[in-house]
Amino acid sequence: MPGFTCGLDATLRLIAGKWKPLILYFLAQGGPTRYGELRRAIRDVSDKVLIQQLKELEADELVKRTDYKEVPPRVDYSLTPLGHSLAQALVPLCTWGTENMAEVARVYAERDSWKRGPA
Template sequence: MTTETQKRPTPEPATCTPTLPGFTCGLDATLRVIAGKWKPLILYFVAQDGPTRYGALRRAVRDVSDKMLIQHLKELEADGLVKRTDYKEIPPRVDYSLTPLGHSLAQALVPLCTWGTENMAEVARVFAERDAMVLPEEAGRARQDG
């Protein structure tokens, strides 16, 4: 039985108070700019490697389609996080780097990377258990539908 004193403390509400119209809090603003499956990974790899060519990003962000990578790069550029440099050469040469705002966001993602690294085995175990529970349910539904 858990008592009040044993519960984990919740974050202070003052750390996520509304600051500008359109955002409920700072976390809301952050999540809007990194929304999308690939944006945090793109920021991570550009931050790690410095100016990065498109092909290198495509290889680093595994399983991303060209369409999604291009779309996310355009959005990150429009949001002022990534700078696209076109060298106007033949063959074409373009690279991507972080703006100062992009660097500050990449630094904010470092604790999430650390948490993921430290808890990767546990997360993999939880996902495997969850997937094992879902598969029998889906099999049961398939038998009922068939």
């Protein structure tokens, strides 16, 4: 069993990576979701990375993959009870991001101007 320094450490290990919190967020919005729907919702992720992140979330028992064994293939993803509880824990972060989106955009724009240097 991995040693965690605190509860936040345990949580961050589960959601490590740029896309896992977004995957959990979009799966929490409704019922089972097809891969293509997730791919469209999470715009900038590559297929390779999305597939890898979904496999890791499934291995961590946060996401359930259902393969209907049909032709053409039909697979969907949904949250497990553990995944639902984690998605609910992310709600305050979503709220904070929504409430502070303009300020965060301003900070990032300012930071980008530092990288470009003087005009």
